[in-house]
Structure formats: C-alpha cells, structure tokens
Amino acid sequence: MSGVVEKTLRLTASPERVWNALTDPMELRQWFPEDAELDPRPGSAGWFEWTDHGRFSVRIEEMEPPVRLVWTWAREPGVxxxxxxxTTVxxxxxxxxxxxxxxxxxxxxFADRKHRDQNDAGWxxxxxxxxxxxxxxxVSRARPTEGRKAGSRPRPRR
Incomplete structure (x- = not known):
C-alpha cells in the first residue's frame, strides 16, 4: 500500500452540525457526490455518484455519533x-x-502513489x-433540492 491522505479543518459549526453534513444523504449531495444512497448505520451499503466519474460502492464500517465515522469505498466505479x-475513509x-x-x-x-495523490487533491x-x-x-439539516447540478463544481479524482 502506498500511504495515506490526512486533512484537518477547524470549523465554526458544532460537531452535531458537521455530523449531519457527513451522514445525511440530502446534505452529502450539497457538497460531496452529486447523488448518494446511504443508510447511516454500521454495516449498511450504498453508493456515491458523480456524473464525470461514475457510481462508487460504499459501506459504513463504524459510527459513533457525532465523534467518528468510518466508511470503505470502491476504488473504481461500478465495482x-x-x-x-x-480504500477506507x-x-x-x-x-x-x-x-x-x-x-x-x-x-x-491506496494501491499506489498515483491514486493517493489524486485523492489528496480531490479531498x-x-x-x-x-x-x-x-x-x-x-443550521438546517439539508436544503430541499435534488442535489447539485451535474458539473457545477469540480469532482474528486477517484
């Protein structure tokens, strides 16, 4: 394996507010994938989808609200x-x-440095x-939208 990506942010929002942004599919669509299906509980499987990159399988491995969230996701779309x-996030x-x-x-x-570097920039x-x-x-948990418009912002390099 070829390294890890680590990022740290200081946010003004409370941990509960940030937790909602990380675990509520409606909120995830506002900032992360363009579409998502995810039941936020340990062991549940779902997916994140980007128009330019495809659909990636994801599974919630661990949750300790609002302190810790661990998911595993596929490196390639449709797999x-x-x-x-x-990789594990x-x-x-x-x-x-x-x-x-x-x-x-x-x-x-990460299987190689190339993918690690791509995700480093993506994060x-x-x-x-x-x-x-x-x-x-x-304050609110999510805006009532269908998610962001496809291609409205740069997408991660999965």
Whole structure:
C-alpha cells in the first residue's frame, strides 16, 4: 500500500452540525457526490455518484455519533467492494472549547502513489465545498433540492 491522505479543518459549526453534513444523504449531495444512497448505520451499503466519474460502492464500517465515522469505498466505479481495490475513509470530529469542530479525515489503503495523490487533491476540493456548505447552511439539516447540478463544481479524482 502506498500511504495515506490526512486533512484537518477547524470549523465554526458544532460537531452535531458537521455530523449531519457527513451522514445525511440530502446534505452529502450539497457538497460531496452529486447523488448518494446511504443508510447511516454500521454495516449498511450504498453508493456515491458523480456524473464525470461514475457510481462508487460504499459501506459504513463504524459510527459513533457525532465523534467518528468510518466508511470503505470502491476504488473504481461500478465495482462491488468485495471485487476490487478499496480504500477506507475515517472522519474524526472533536468539539473545541469555542463550540466549533476540529474535523480530521484520513483515507488509507491506496494501491499506489498515483491514486493517493489524486485523492489528496480531490479531498482539498471536497473539503472546501464542505466548508462552503456549512457556511451557507449553518443550521438546517439539508436544503430541499435534488442535489447539485451535474458539473457545477469540480469532482474528486477517484
């Protein structure tokens, strides 16, 4: 395996608010995939989809609301988790004294440095979108939309 991607953000939103943005499919569509099917409970399987990149299988491995979330996802679109290479994404949320959140994301299990570097750049884009989403929608769980318009923002390089 070839390294990990680790990112840390200081967010003004509470851990509960950030947790909703990470686990509610309606909210995920606002900043991460263009479409998602996900039942936020350990062992559940679903998918994330991007118009330009396809549909990626995902499985929730662990959840400790609103502190820790772990999922495994397929490296290639249209491939079942058990059939191909996959990586593991771990989210850790820590409440700060000011009520905000320190958010850490760690992705591991890369087969090669090329894919690790692609996802490193992809996470920079996606986390910028998360920050923007939380700033634009600081209280509500999700906006009543069908998700973002396809191609409206840069997509991760899976």
């Amino acid at each position: 079942a988790l058990d059939e191909g290479h996959r 771990e989210w850790t949320l820590t409440r700060r004294d000011d009520g905000g959140t320190t958010l850490r994301v760690r992705e591991s299990g 920079d884009e996606e986390l910028d979108e998360l920050v923007q989403h939380l700033e634009e929608d600081p």
